Amino acid sequence: MTLKVHNTLTRDKEEFIPLDPPKVGMYVCGITPYDETHLGHGRAYVTFDVIRRYLEYSGFEVTHVQNVTDIDDKIIKKSREFRVTSHELAEKYTQSYFEVMDKLNVKRATIYPKATEHIEEMVGWIDGLIKKGFAYQLEDGVYFEVDKFEDYGKLSGKRKEDQESGARVEVKSGKKSPLDFSLWKKAKEEEPSWPSPWGEGRPGWHIECSVMSTKYLGEQFDIHGGGLDLEFPHHENETAQTEAFTGKVPWVKYWIHNGFVNVNRQKMSKSLGNFFTLKDVFEQFDPMVVRLFLLSTHYRSPINYSDVELSAAKEAYGRIVKFIEDIDFRLKKTTERASEIELEDIEEELGHFPDKLKASMDDDFNTAGAVGAIFEAIKFCRKTLGDGDVERECLETMKKTIIEMCEVLGLKVASRESRVTSHEIEKLIKEREAARKNRDFKRADDIRKQLAGQMIELEDTPHGTKWKAQA
RNA sequence: GGCGCGGUACCCAAGUGGUAAGGGAGCUGUCUGCAAAACAGUUAUGCGGCGGUUCGAAUCCGCCCCGCGCCUCCA
Known part of the structure; x- marks a missing residue:
């Protein structure tokens, strides 16, 4: 039996053959910790957790790298609202992320590199991209020049020409093409910043993934994953700048993207405000129930969230x-x-x-x-x-x-615990069994009721009476 | 406008050429002091619609209808 994987790059199911078996390098786009982790994140990370578990089960040795984007516009904005540093804010939500992921039984990645701890390497890359002629400087920062990279669009299947006439392309003066994207953003007043040859500032979003993935997994590796919404522009841009910088093609052998969680047939997202945080969902449902729910649909299909399901x-x-x-x-x-x-x-x-x-x-x-x-x-x-x-x-x-x-599948099947000591229950059960033998069903039913009041359910079986705490 | 995904029973959902997995819900039955559980049977002669290819199609091809996503931060 061979493992087949759907590769976004080729839009086809391919046999999975890593570059250097049995080793597998897997990079998964992580969170931007500026708010609570929601079900959509849950789906993404459960998906890649299962993939990782199955690869390991199949005998591969997986190095799983997952970044933390601990500096970006949303973090800066929110940290101002809360009057904390961007670092403190990121730290808080990163911890919160780990808490809920642990409950979902998502294995910890091999390493969680943070963007802010790799600024110097990113500056090095940007400098290299400018020197190779793939990037240029404007007054507000450095941009990647999409037209210099011939293969632009190969991952998402979007053609540059089609995009430029589209309705939703960013309009910004100065850029050579509307598709050119930011590598370095110069800091405005009182924004967190780091030194660079182009002035104090912070890296653009995409560059961290290129830098950190190749740092920990090499210039070419096996799997790069994330939510479907990252395919374009994020992963397209990552591919462009990485292959431009290293000259090695393909950067990633298998691209894997998971589908969305929908609510009322619409994508659950921060911007639509229709998201459920995992913390809230866990108030109502056991994390393993949530995990099973997520696993009961193929990872590339949309899954609809509802109480009924x-x-x-x-x-x-x-x-x-x-x-x-x-x-x-x-x-x-x-x-x-x-x-x-x-x-x-x-x-x-x-x-x-x-x-x-x-x-x-x-x-x-x-x-x-x-x-x-x-x-x-x-x-x-x-x-x-x-x-x-x-x-x-x-x-x-x-x-x-x-x-x-x-x-x-990473499903834990622990027995349900009871708040009452089992000793007490066993005693009552023995008493009830004796009552049943004497056909004193009144007493037997009373004991059943008494235990039911303590959320204990009894089940009579041919092998004796079984009890369990009500779910 | 460009690109892409999907439509399988009451609900959810596998199945991509060989005669419709599984879960939930409902009904019937077996069992049972009761209750529950479990098991068995049952709910799609049919997989959005219409054509076509084939000995054979949910699966392949064409057209049409409907829903959704990406192209802006997003898992």
Whole structure:
């Protein structure tokens, strides 16, 4: 089985062959920390987290670099509002980002380089670009001259000529072409700034990614990713300035872009103001429910946020968790090695499901298909369990199989905890079991009600009474 | 104006030439002191519409309708 990846550059699914196997260099465009992390960010970083996890699962050694744009116009504006330094503001929201990403079980990148810590290298690049004739200076800063770079537009498929007559192209006097973009911005009054040959200022947005990605991954590397909205102009501009500077083509072998989160069929975005922060979403839904929700649609398709869909994900996730809880319960109760059904009877069939998961993931990280495989596996196990007494090894293998499948997708399936001590509950359950034996159903139901008041649900099974905290 | 993505059941969503995964919701049944869970059956002779290619199409081609995105900061 070979891994296939959709490459934005070629607009085609290609076999994934890294430049220097088994090493894989992956750069993901990170956040600009000026506000709380929202669901759209969640989708992007869960997408690349799954990609990274699957690459590692497939035997690759991934170096994952993700930048932090800790200086830009929005940060400056907001830090003034809050009367803090831009550094303090960026720090605050960067920490907040890590908090919610940890909850989503997004693995930490290998390194999170910050723009402000690479200013000198960026100045070096800009200087080089001017010397090579790809950039020019105006009174307010330095610009990249798009017309000097022949391949401009190859990533996004946009032709320079088409853009210039378009309705939404920036109008700014002085630039040789409306598409020329800023490499260095001279500081206005009281803006944070760094020294440069072109005066005090700060770097343009795109240059940091070129500089930091190549610094940590080399002048050419395997994967560069980000949200679909970054494809143009951000990634197009990065490509232009990087290939112009290094002369090495292609800079990036595989470009991967994730689709948006929509609300009412419209893109969730800061400018539309229709975004949900992850912190707020977590008030209502468990982070793993959110993760499952995000994984149930292919990463390149739009996904619609709604309570109905999150609730469906909550039920679905509950099914996985309950399966593991039920297995744990049976394991506790299974003392002898009853062997109506033995491991060897089911091993082959059970193995089919992880294979299906791999096949889905190999096909451009089809997480929706992979999730389907998990549920099919659970259904198979449930059915098998219903057919008779099962060997301990069977139960253990089933549990292991499901948990491993979930782990590939970064889904944690921890049992639900209770606020009440289990000792108290077990005591009441024993009392209730005795009452049921004596057909004192009044007492039995009273105990059920009493525990329900403490958010404890009871479930009578052929193997005894099971309890769980209500979700 | 240019470029691109998508339309699969009541809802969400895989499937890109071989006869419609999975989840949610509903209904029916089995089981059960009750409750729940679980399992089984069920809800698309059909995948936006109309043509075409093919032994065979949700999948390929053409036209049309509808929704969305990028071209401005954005994951």
